[in-house]
Amino acid sequence: MIRVSGLRKSFAARHGTVRALQGIDLEVGAGEFCVLLGPSGSGKTTTLRCVAGLERPDAGEIEIGGVLVNSPPRGIYVPTEKRDIGMVFQSYAIWPHMTVFQNIAFPLTQGYRRVPKNLVAEKVRQALKLVQLEGLADRPATDLSGGQQQRVAMARALVTEPKILLMDEPLSNLDARLRERMRVELKKITRAIGVTTLYVTHDQAEALSLGDKVCVMNDGEILQVGRPREVYAHPKSLFVAQFVGEMNLIKGTVKDRGVVHSPLGKIHCRLPHDIPSGREVTLAIRPEHVGLLERDEQSSNSLRGQVVTKNYLGDAALLEIEANGVVLIVKLPGDTDLQVGQQASVFLPPDRWHVYP
């Protein structure tokens, strides 16, 4: 549905040029919900804006629904308004001089995808129903709360039944609880109408919960593309490992096959084949994969440590354990009895380690 290849874009900045995109390749299938995840400045918003046609890339092709909308060598550039898209902005961009109805009807009455007049009211009603704002049609748009404005923005983006929906951090201005609720709702709405969605966020939890597919970006490049579970379970690079979810990182040196010497001691883990002995590597393990036992247990992959802090979250507890001078974060169920100052055995399962050169 969306195909992006070799996308490049530079901006002139105060000190030379900034290469915002350095060759982006991306495919989003019909009906798929694809999330672009990355820190600020990673190029995710620029990618989205290129797909929208709000930025003009220096190189690369963009195809929407089989139509080539951007190809500099072939001189093809379809302006934003002629692309079959809908978009939700971070600031919602609700037009303050119009009512809710007028906002939503605007693309239908003024746009290239306008519909016969007699259909407008019905389409707007359907869109309002979709976002559960029935009955607010005649309110001035600026009278609405943030969450409601967000819904209006959604309705306006979807009212033309576009092939693709673009969203630029739409939930970042909402409070935490509302954000969670909208997340679920967003997923429901997009699934219900089967629209292909490209979604930008810097919040990894949002990315994992919403996406059918997550693209992790940094420095204008896509580092990894995959199903959320895949990206979380098998981060291909240290950056992805760190950015998606929590990680304990320990530097070490490869000695024998399957053994890495580190400040923690000898660690047994599965090493990729291409890593020779003597090589410096970074080991990574998720807090929920670190085992912790009160009693003393002797095993090759366990060591003694002391609880330094405890961060109780209700359903879970995050503990910092100091072992051999290294601090590890451990995630345990909320009902753990371990207290600060207590000794414990730390267990590090060999198959849970990720190794990065």
Next chain:
Amino acid sequence: MKAESLRGAVALRETVGRIRQYGVTAFAGFLFVALSALVGVPIGMVVLMSLRTGFPGEATPLTLENFVEVYSDSGTYEILFNTLAFAFGSVAVALLFTVPLVWLLMRTDIPLKKTIYVLLTVGILIPVFLRTIAWILLLSPRIGLINQWLQKIFALDSPPLSLYNLTGMAFIQGISFVPGAFFMLAAAYRAMDPALEEAAYTGGVSKLRTFLKINIPITLPAIAGVMVYLFMTAIAVFEVPAIVGLPARILVLSSLIYQATTPSTGLPSYGIAGAYGAMMLLLGLVLAALYVRLVKQGKKYTVITGRGYRPREIALGRWKWPALAFVFLYLAIEVFIPFLVLLWASLLPYLQLPSASALASLTLKHYLAIPQHTGALPFINTIILMFAVPTATMVLSVLVSWVVVRTQVKFRGVLDTLAFVPHAVPGILLAVGLAYLGLAYRDIFPLYGTIFIIVLAHTINWIAYGTRTTNSVMIQVHRELEEAGKVAGASTPRVLVRIVIPLIAAGIFNSWIWIGLLSYREVTMALTLFTRKNVVISTVVWQFWGSGWIPEVSALGVVLILFALFVVGVLRFAFARVGEVGSAA
């Protein structure tokens, strides 16, 4: 014991806190009183003047005689109609050029932007009545070159165009309003969230339609503010009415006020001027009320986000050349043609139409004679004016805006409206009021005949413009930045000086330069308050013109424009990142 001293400390802190709170309110109150005096006293003088028949200083009983004389004359209403038609026409012409210009320069990739900015800034430096000579040479029914060409080309019996009517007047005046209106509107444009436009594009709406249905309505309060300002300026100016209106017997209120205060024989009739002024005042107050209502509706329009990116410029593509042609057509009208005419006139021994014999008589003597004709005084006074007016205006504006935008003082809305009122009071009335004050009460107001009475008039006149821009600049500085300063333990004035002002410095600097330029060009007020000790360049130019010293005044004009072009060009290219010189934010 310990508990007691603790309680004492708490009580003390509470008292200090209360004093601080009162301090802000008291400060706002002080500003309110100062502004009321600045705006109210000249207006009060106009009213007083209209109720007396004698001269400033003569204690005469109050009377309605002037009103009876003015308003029982049916001709007055004809002139009122002329005035309104002229003002509406000028504003329409100004907006017709300004709004597309703002859009082209702020949102599209039109080439030569920097050059256009510089030329726009230079445009305001050409005195309106010198520009008018150019128009007489082009469009006069008898000698206008364009008329002659048109007659030749289409074999017409009579000249097709004439300058000497309301349309011609509105055209010339409207054109000269464009740069000022441009920089005022550009500020509002910059404050608008670009996502509002982009949302329309992604909704499938074309650029033009977005401009008409989204940009214009959202910036409507700003456009309305500019319109009120232009309208009242159009009502007050008298250069164009004097040069283009008078020859065809088209009189407007300002020409009557000028005539009444500066008759060719006899003594000024301040009372009559005041009675005409009362009509202007009423008009202004009605407009101000309309504006305030509009802005109340528009308050919620101020959609400003913290997003750092600038919107992408719209690619004009094949429309690039027509767009550039439009801009340069305007610049030709505004800058190039008047400048060429000025240059031509300055090189001749006396004003002539272009011809071989005229070409043979070109001379530089008028340039060499400039210092001898003017002396140093007008330059010194103008420099004082160009520093004192923007400084006073911006200091007052920052303080007022800070109270309006940042504090919770109850009457901050009233303060804001009060600061807008000068927009709706024609400059000529402010000046006449101040002149009357200076003449009648010189013991308590000993400024008559000094440059400072002009400084005062200009400051009052531009306080509205100043506060509009400082308001919009101040809104863009997030409140939390200021609160962080307070949390860090800095006092309110310190936060203002160390945090707020540095953050808004660029915007303030731009307005400062802009007000300086407006002050430089302003002639209506300066002339009304003019004595021989407070001559400024603009009044010298007017006097030269009045004495028929066209070549001399043209030479002076050329020198000033070249100088300004140099200064503005350097500033603009050197400080390109600070923002457009002369723009507001």
Next chain:
Amino acid sequence: MKQARLLLLAALVGFSPANAAAAKIDDLIAAAKKEGVIEFYGPSTLGPQGAQALAAAFNKKYGLNIKLNYSPSGNMTRDTAKVVGLSASGVAPEWDIMVVTDAHHGSLWLRKLHIPFDYKSLGVSPNQIEYDSGTVSVANQFALPAYNKKILPAKDVPKKWEDLLDPKWKGGKLGVINSTHHWARLAAGPWGEEKTTAFVKKLAELKPTLSRAGEMAQRLLIGEVLVSATLQDSQLHEAAETGAPLAFAEEVSPVISPEYHVGVLKGAPHPNVGHLFVVFMTTPEAQEVWEKYTGHTSVHAKGTKAYKFAQGKQVVFMKQDKAEMIDKLARQYGKILGFDR
């Protein structure tokens, strides 16, 4: 007291006016010497250099060392109004003497704001003395129809005032300047009010191009206006200096002559220097300086440019009893012509 004694002395010496004048002027010089300063308000065309040249000639003539402070006129009308205002609130004027037009002095005279002085006894010609001995005429301007020699054919040059009413000037080819007092002077003089008002009305019917004087000269130069119904010689004087082809229709008669008067203001701080200076202004020495710097001279001083110009012409001067009438008619004509409502 002193003056009375002097008069007595003059009578005793034997009715010789010359002697009396001499004696009186000596006394005035002595009184002036004590005051030492004069505040002088005059046309800006004189310039600071001209003013000092005038002071030097004055001091030389009377053997004095008076300091002259020159205030060039910014706006005669408003400055005259300022004098009226100051006097109304009982404050002394800023200037001892003012050189302004006869019309402005008329406004002052109506409010009795001059110190009258027996200028005649000091040898000033009586036809130069005006406003109940409050002022003395020092220079004359002339107003006549004017045209551009290069553009207007000789046959079209007006020969009498009535030629201005020819329908051929319709469509703005004729210009009228805002000095509407020119017409009022004709009305107060040889023409009478009725004839002049009819004339002005006919002028207005031609829908002439209206302008201020300096601007009208430019319109003549570029050919926008072919004939200006009146223009003053100051504009022609300037034009002549630059070689511009402006000329008076010299056959037209009578010639209107607005005058510059000088007078001592009521409450002036230095009245004796003031009166002496007023007398001085009529002398050939003063006239020479005045002509050099302003281009104007008095028709009453033999041999001056103005004197020569006026020879054989009927010249219309303004008399004090007509001041009020001229002011009133100038406003009325302004309205008829369209300068004002």
